[in-house]
Each structure stands twice: as structure tokens, then as C-alpha cells.
Amino acid sequence: MAKKQKPNRPKARLPRGFGDRQSAEIRATNQMVEKIREVYERYGFDPIETPFLEFTDAMGKFLPDTDRPNAGVFSLQDEDDQWMSLRYDLTAPLARHVAQNFNQIQMPYRTYRQGWVFRNEKPGPGRFRQFMQFDADSVGAPGVQADAEMCMMMADTMEALGIKRGDYVIRVNNRKVLDGVLEAIGVTDEAQKLTVLRAIDKLDKFGVEGVKLLLGAGREDESGDRTEGAGLDEGQVLKILALLAMTISFKSGPGTIQTWKTPKELGWIEGDEEESVSNALYQLATLQSYCKDNGYPSDCIKIDFSCVRGLEYYTGMVYEAELTFDVTNEKGQKVQFGSVGGGGRYDGLVSRFTGQPVPATGFSIGVSRLMTALTNLGKLDDAEMPGPVVVCVMDKDVESLAEYQKMVQELRDVGIRAEMYQGNPKNFGKQLQYADKRNSPAAIIQGSDERARKVVQIKDLVAGKKAAAAIKDNETWKAERPGQFEVALGEGKSRFVKLIEEIKKLIKVN
RNA sequence: GCCGCCUUAGCUCAGUUGGUUAGAGCGCUAGAAUGUGGAUCUAGAGGUCCCCUGUUCAAUUCAGGGAGGCGGUACCA
Numbered sequence: 001m002a003k004k005q006k007p008n009r010p011k012a013r014l015p016r017g018f019g020d021r022q023s024a025e026i027r028a029t030n031q032m033v034e035k036i037r038e039v040y041e042r043y044g045f046d047p048i049e050t051p052f053l054e055f056t057d058a059m060g061k062f063l064p065d066t067d068r069p070n071a072g073v074f075s076l077q078d079e080d081d082q083w084m085s086l087r088y089d090l091t092a093p094l095a096r097h098v099a100q101n102f103n104q105i106q107m108p109y110r111t112y113r114q115g116w117v118f119r120n121e122k123p124g125p126g127r128f129r130q131f132m133q134f135d136a137d138s139v140g141a142p143g144v145q146a147d148a149e150m151c152m153m154m155a156d157t158m159e160a161l162g163i164k165r166g167d168y169v170i171r172v173n174n175r176k177v178l179d180g181v182l183e184a185i186g187v188t189d190e191a192q193k194l195t196v197l198r199a200i201d202k203l204d205k206f207g208v209e210g211v212k213l214l215l216g217a218g219r220e221d222e223s224g225d226r227t228e229g230a231g232l233d234e235g236q237v238l239k240i241l242a243l244l245a246m247t248i249s250f251k252s253g254p255g256t257i258q259t260w261k262t263p264k265e266l267g268w269i270e271g272d273e274e275e276s277v278s279n280a281l282y283q284l285a286t287l288q289s290y291c292k293d294n295g296y297p298s299d300c301i302k303i304d305f306s307c308v309r310g311l312e313y314y315t316g317m318v319y320e321a322e323l324t325f326d327v328t329n330e331k332g333q334k335v336q337f338g339s340v341g342g343g344g345r346y347d348g349l350v351s352r353f354t355g356q357p358v359p360a361t362g363f364s365i366g367v368s369r370l371m372t373a374l375t376n377l378g379k380l381d382d383a384e385m386p387g388p389v390v391v392c393v394m395d396k397d398v399e400s401l402a403e404y405q406k407m408v409q410e411l412r413d414v415g416i417r418a419e420m421y422q423g424n425p426k427n428f429g430k431q432l433q434y435a436d437k438r439n440s441p442a443a444i445i446q447g448s449d450e451r452a453r454k455v456v457q458i459k460d461l462v463a464g465k466k467a468a469a470a471i472k473d474n475e476t477w478k479a480e481r482p483g484q485f486e487v488a489l490g491e492g493k494s495r496f497v498k499l500i501e502e503i504k505k506l507i508k509v510n
Numbered sequence: 511g512c513c514g515c516c517u518u519a520g521c522u523c524a525g526u527u528g529g530u531u532a533g534a535g536c537g538c539u540a541g542a543a544u545g546u547g548g549a550u551c552u553a554g555a556g557g558u559c560c561c562c563u564g565u566u567c568a569a570u571u572c573a574g575g576g577a578g579g580c581g582g583u584a585c586c587a
Binding site: 016222427432449460464481 | 514
């Protein structure tokens with residue numbers, strides 16, 4: 001006999017990097033988002049929203065040589081053959097929005113936005129192909145105060161989310177410092193410069209030794225994969241490492257940089273340094289001064305020359321929020337987690353559209369990634385929400401069912417989650433089992449006996465569970481009915497008043 | 511993209527030096543117990559052993575290829 005042919009059904013599965021979200025996760029996300037929103041609102045930012053799809057060229061992913069601009073973004077073609085892409089961040093759409101509404105917008109334009117973004121790339125720990133970001137930006141704000149404000153707001157946000165000071169650090173840098181120093185030590189080739197910057201960015205990940213290898217000959221990872229280095233000579237490598245070890249700070253007001261030595265003072269160059277380098281240093285020092293004076297010490301908002309960030313569009317200040325404790329996954333493995341948020345100054349982004357220079361600064365919190373970290377750490381409030389009060393179905397005649405439904409509605413009217421059992425009511429035990437699994441605080445029982453006596457049984461499921469812990473045999477268990485008590489009903493319209501009172505009391509206690 | 515590890519029941523995982531009927535725990539369903547959650551006992555359902563090709567009398571097991579998962583690394587707006 002031939003094998004029974006199974007119908008060719010589609011496999012229930014998801015594309016990698018995407019995931020369904022359970023109610024506990026959604027509630028936790030909503031809580032996080034609400035906390036972030038409160039901080040941004042308090043700083044005087046207003047919400048705006050842009051759509052998921054943008055024209056690909058508006059987002060800066062225009063790749064004329066490829067058929068599909070799919071490198072890193074999800075793209076599709078409209079009926080008129082124009083390429084559109086799912087947004088890969090919230091900054092590029094904001095720039096588009098500002099350019100498009102330039103004349104109506106009051107600068108400085110302080111806005112925030114939250115939502116899903118999409119990246120067509122390999123997912124990793126805490127990295128998804130659909131994830132949530134929460135951004136804040138000041139457009140038309142040229143001063144270093146705007147950058148300082150961003151850093152302070154980032155710190156406030158971390159703390160609002162329950163991450164204590166010391167468990168995170170905001171690292172700040174000015175890209176022009178690195179640019180100037182690289183120039184001074186003779187790294188002028190653009191490609192090599194990029195490799196060097198990427199190597200520097202890896203300091204927190206691989207440590208000094210790792211960066212040394214990446215700046216020089218190259219590095220092998222633990223799986224044996226090799227990364228080509230920047231090919232600098234030993235003198236250049238040492239100079240960069242010296243830079244990374246430096247700190248700058250103020251002692252007494254703007255103007256005095258204490259421990260920073262310029263390339264010239266270090267003897268790396270003959271003439272005067274680029275003005276841009278000293279400007280950049282001055283900005284950093286000013287930022288740190290602002291932050292310090294407002295209660296954010298230099299180990300909280302920290303100048304760090306190894307902070308590089310996106311190479312393409314940041315034009316000056318860059319900042320990054322990082323967790324300082326280890327993150328492990330559900331298997332207990334320690335995981336390379338990376339930053340949970342970052343941003344910087346992008347003075348060129350709006351002028352892509354308008355031709356007019358528009359200074360802007362902003363940052364983005366990786367909500368999804370931060371949530372993964374907090375979940376793995378058990379710092380997230382993922383306690384199951386209490387289920388609904390379940391009104392059990394004992395009698396199936398129309399009149400009784402209407403009475404059960406009435407109880408449910410009255411509970412709902414006073415704001416208590418409640419439902420009538422909607423499964424097969426044949427087996428009564430199933431109904432209580434259902435209530436138990438839904439994490440219900442209580443079940444309400446009214447059979448013909450209770451009906452005749454004008455009472456209901458309330459079963460306090462939480463107290464019952466506790467009381468029952470000692471009971472071993474089922475006979476006693478059934479006889480004692482742990483957690484259960486009787487309530488007399490009144491008459492007429494207000495007959496459920498007492499019942500509702502009792503349920504309220506019970507929910508409060510549990 | 512590159513490198514490593516992994517894939518057997520709904521879940522976590524055993525196992526087969528290539529052999530007839532592939533197991534456990536948990537979960538699920540039913541019963542003991544038709545008006546009482548848990549614990550207990552009994553029974554039951556549930557498998558393309560990731561897929562394809564090859565070697566073989568015989569492949570879940572071996573070989574080659576592919577897919578998916580996890581981790582590392584590269585890239586990252």
C-alpha cells in the first residue's frame with residue numbers, strides 16, 4: 001500500500017530576524033516607550049511621525065549600478081518603476097520631512113519619533129531585521145549646548161528606564177579630532193583612514209591589543225576568521241593608542257584643557273595644527289563642562305576618543321550610550337552586545353535636499369535592543385498581568401447565561417477585566433483550570449443551588465493556591481474548596497453591588 | 511559575506527559501531543472524579559529523526575550538496 005500522500009502545506013515559519021511579539025513583551029515595550037516619551041516631552045520635544053516607506057533616493061540608498069537597491073534595505077518598485085524602501089532609521093525620513101516643509105517649520109525644530117525600522121542584513125544577538133527606535137532631534141540648533149542637551153537627555157532616559165548611573169556610560173567624541181590627528185600622523189589615504197577609524201571603534205570590544213592588531217597587520221577571531229588590518233607602522237599605531245588613552249577635562253571654566261596635548265605639543269607635526277582640531281577639542285571640553293555643571297560627571301558623560309559611530313553622515317560631535325555590565329543570552333552565554341543608542345551632529349543631511357546648510361543634532365535609542373538586554377538581565381518588568389475574572393457557566397439555559405453575562409458586564413462597567421467562560425461548559429473543572437491558566441484573580445460560580453438561595457460563590461484563586469499547598473489528597477482538596485467563599489446577592493437592579501465590592505477587595509489584596 | 515557549532519515528539523534532550531516496533535522528562539487529551547484549579551494514579555494522541563542526491567541488501571545513522579538556528583567576525587545609516 002502506498003504511503004498516504006500528505007497535502008503540500010506551507011510551513012509555518014518566519015523570515016530570519018523577524019519575530020512575533022507576545023502580550024507580555026508588548027506591554028513591556030509600551031511601558032518602556034512611555035518612560036522614554038516622558039523624558040523627551042519634559043525636555044520640550046514634540047512628536048511627529050513619518051511613514052514606513054520612503055523613496056529610496058530620499059533615504060540616500062541610491063545605487064544606480066544594481067537592479068535592486070537591496071544592500072541593507074528592503075526595497076520594492078512602485079507601478080511607475082520608482083524604487084521605494086522600508087525606512088532603515090528615523091533620521092533620514094526626518095531630514096526629508098524638514099526639507100519638504102522647510103518654510104513652515106519653526107527652527108530650532110525639536111521633535112521626537114518612535115517606530116519600527118527595517119534592515120536587510122544578518123541578525124545577531126539583540127539585532128533584528130525589524131526593530132524599534134526612539135529618536136529625538138534638534139534641527140537648526142548649531143551650538144554645542146544642543147549636543148550637550150542630547151547627551152544629558154540620553155542619560156536621563158537610561159535612568160528613567162531603570163538603568164542606574166554607573167551601569168551605563170554616554171561616550172562623546174568629536175570626529176574632527178580624529179580626522180586632524182590622523183592627518184598629523186600621516187594617514188591621508190581615504191580608504192586607510194576608514195579602516196583606522198573602524199579599528200578605533202573596536203576598542204571597547206577587543207581592547208588595546210585587538211585594536212593594535214587591527215591597526216597593524218590584522219586580527220583573527222575565535223572562529224579563525226581573519227580581518228585585514230590598516231597596515232600602519234608601529235610609530236603610527238603607538239601614536240593612535242596614545243591618543244585613545246588621553247582624556248581632556250576642565251578644571252576652572254572654559255578655556256583650559258588640562259590633560260590633552262595637541263599633536264604639535266606631542267611633536268607629531270612641525271607647524272600649527274588645523275584650526276578644526278582645536279575647535280573640536282574646545283567643543284568637547286565645553287560640552288563636558290556643561291554636563292558637569294548640571295550634575296553629569298565625566299564618568300557618566302565621558303569624552304572618549306575611541307567613539308567613532310557612523311562614518312557616512314556625522315559631521316562633528318558623536319555620542320553613544322553603552323551598558324557597562326555583561327549581557328548574557330537565555331543560554332547563559334556572554335554576548336557582545338554593542339551600544340543601545342547613539343547619535344551625533346549631522347549638519348549635511350537636510351542640505352542634501354535643499355542645498356542650504358542646516359545644522360542638526362540628535363540621537364536614537366534602540367528600544368528593541370535595549371529591551372533584549374533588560375530582559376536577559378531580568379531588569380524588565382515582565383510579570384504576567386492578572387487575567388480576567390472568569391464567570392463560570394454552570395447552567396446552560398438562556399436565562400442563566402444572560403445572568404452570567406450581566407455579572408460580567410457589571411464588572412467591566414467598574415473597570416474590572418472580566419469574561420464569561422466561552423469554551424465547552426460541559427466539564428466544570430475545565431473552567432477553573434482555564435481561569436487558573438489565565439492567571440485570573442477570581443472565578444465566580446453560580447449553579448442552580450446558589451441561584452435558589454440568591455447567592456454566588458467567589459473563588460479567590462490566588463489565596464486558594466496558597467491555602468491548598470498543604471493539602472495532599474484530592475478528597476480534602478475538593479471538600480475544603482480553598483479560597484472559596486459565599487456572597488449574598490441583593491435584589492433587582494443593584495443585586496450585584498455586594499459581589500462587585502468583594503471582587504474589588506480581592507483584586508486589591510492580590 | 512566569511513568562520514565555527516548545531517538541527518530527533520508541542521518544548522528540553524537521549525539514542526542508533528548502518529538492521530525489523532526511535533525513547534525519556536515536561537506539556538497536551540481523556541479517565542479515576544458528570545459541581546470545584548493543585549498533587550496523585552491510569553490510559554492515549556503526537557515523528558518525513560531538517561531537505562535533496564549518492565553509497566549500501568538496508569540510511570535517522572555514512573558521504574556530498576542545500577536550508578534553517580545559534581554564536582563569532584565583516585559591514586552597519
